[in-house]
Amino acid sequence: MTSNASGRRNLTFISRRSPYGSGYAKACLDMVLSAAVFDQNVTLVFMDEGVLQLLPNQQAGNIHAKDLSAALAALPLYDVDKVYAEQDSLTRRGLLPDQLAIEVMLCHADKIAEIIRQSDVVFTL
Amino acid sequence: MKFTIVLYAAPYSSQASLSALRFAQAALEQGHEIVRVFFFYDGVHNTSAFSVPAQDEYDLVRAWNALILEHEIDAVSCVSSALKRGVLDARESVRYERSGSNLLESAVLSGLGQLVDASLKSDRVLSFGA
Amino acid sequence: MTTLHTVNKHSLNSDLLSSCLRVARAGDCILLIEDGIYNVRTLEDLAAGQGCELSGLQCCVLRDDLTARGLAENALPDFISAVDHTGFVALACAHRQSVHWF
Numbered sequence: 001m002t003s004n005a006s007g008r009r010n011l012t013f014i015s016r017r018s019p020y021g022s023g024y025a026k027a028c029l030d031m032v033l034s035a036a037v038f039d040q041n042v043t044l045v046f047m048d049e050g051v052l053q054l055l056p057n058q059q060a061g062n063i064h065a066k067d068l069s070a071a072l073a074a075l076p077l078y079d080v081d082k083v084y085a086e087q088d089s090l091t092r093r094g095l096l097p098d099q100l101a102i103e104v105m106l107c108h109a110d111k112i113a114e115i116i117r118q119s120d121v122v123f124t125l
Numbered sequence: 126m127k128f129t130i131v132l133y134a135a136p137y138s139s140q141a142s143l144s145a146l147r148f149a150q151a152a153l154e155q156g157h158e159i160v161r162v163f164f165f166y167d168g169v170h171n172t173s174a175f176s177v178p179a180q181d182e183y184d185l186v187r188a189w190n191a192l193i194l195e196h197e198i199d200a201v202s203c204v205s206s207a208l209k210r211g212v213l214d215a216r217e218s219v220r221y222e223r224s225g226s227n228l229l230e231s232a233v234l235s236g237l238g239q240l241v242d243a244s245l246k247s248d249r250v251l252s253f254g255a
Numbered sequence: 256m257t258t259l260h261t262v263n264k265h266s267l268n269s270d271l272l273s274s275c276l277r278v279a280r281a282g283d284c285i286l287l288i289e290d291g292i293y294n295v296r297t298l299e300d301l302a303a304g305q306g307c308e309l310s311g312l313q314c315c316v317l318r319d320d321l322t323a324r325g326l327a328e329n330a331l332p333d334f335i336s337a338v339d340h341t342g343f344v345a346l347a348c349a350h351r352q353s354v355h356w357f
Contacts, residue, residue: 007245009244009245011241011244023166024133027133027165027206030205030237034236034241035241035244038241040241120244121244121247121250123131123252124252125133
């Protein structure tokens with residue numbers, strides 16, 4: 001497979017881990033932002049424990065960490081506007097869509113499967 | 126096919142490094158090309174020349190080094206991951222006034238842009254982690 | 256276009272396989288590697304429990320990871336086939352995307 005004429009590819013990032021307990025959530029975001037800076041067509045999907053990154057009121061400074069949800073709020077500045085959260089993952093964890101730290105598009109597994117099929121590269125972290 | 130391999134895990138702490146290495150070996154044996162191996166997150170530990178496995182243990186770091194050199198693979202360790210984990214090349218060691226440098230000579234430190242770049246040049250991107 | 260999924264943990268220890276099954280679609284391949292090989296015993300029941308149709312999926316296991324852990328290739332369920340690393344590479348070539356669940 002090759003890039004299209006503009007050198008843009010569909011890069012999808014599936015973020016599955018909760019913040020702070022491991023560095024994977026931040027690592028995933030770093031990859032998302034890099035891809036965006038390089039003008040790629042980026043899609044970000046939060047599923048499983050990854051939806052916990054969307055909890056508001058994170059006092060990360062208390063554990064000498066940088067607030068990941070605040071970093072997520074910068075996604076629109078990088079033109080990353082395809083941001084999804086799996087509804088089932090939210091529901092299982094008692095998260096309500098209107099109480100999340102950032103705006104996301106809710107989706108089900110079918111949509112994630114479709115996103116994967118339309119991607120050139122998928123990174124799952 | 127052109128492959129990029131991304132490795133997120135340290136040698137020995139999980140099987141990921143061996144899995145990635147064996148995939149790379151098999152791909153090369155079949156005549157495929159490896160565009161880049163990108164060591165990210167804990168994966169940067171695979172590029173530390175200071176690794177000393179037990180005598181009866183498989184030397185993963187040397188195995189990666191040999192593969193990279195034999196096939197002239199572009200091996201990149203993510204600089205931000207590497208620095209905070211204490212994997213430094215000579216330049217960073219001087220810059221940050223550390224007492225030594227340990228980056229494998231076959232690898233270079235660079236940014237995530239190299240992973241994005243590799244993703245654009247490859248037919249397939251394989252990831253291994255723990 | 257189809258997808259190669261790799262899963263490297265046991266379903267009794269992790270929700271990786273469950274999540275993989277949610278988004279895998281007909282024509283995809285699930286390759287069990289590393290500790291994921293233990294799923295050869297649980298895959299069918301897990302899929303049934305989630306209402307996932309396995310018949311449209313190709314299910315494989317990495318041979319060396321299976322035998323290293325004391326499981327026998329000749330004891331595999333009919334719908335799971337063992338591959339070596341050459342086969343792993345072939346699967347990566349055959350499927351347009353690869354999603355690595357770890």
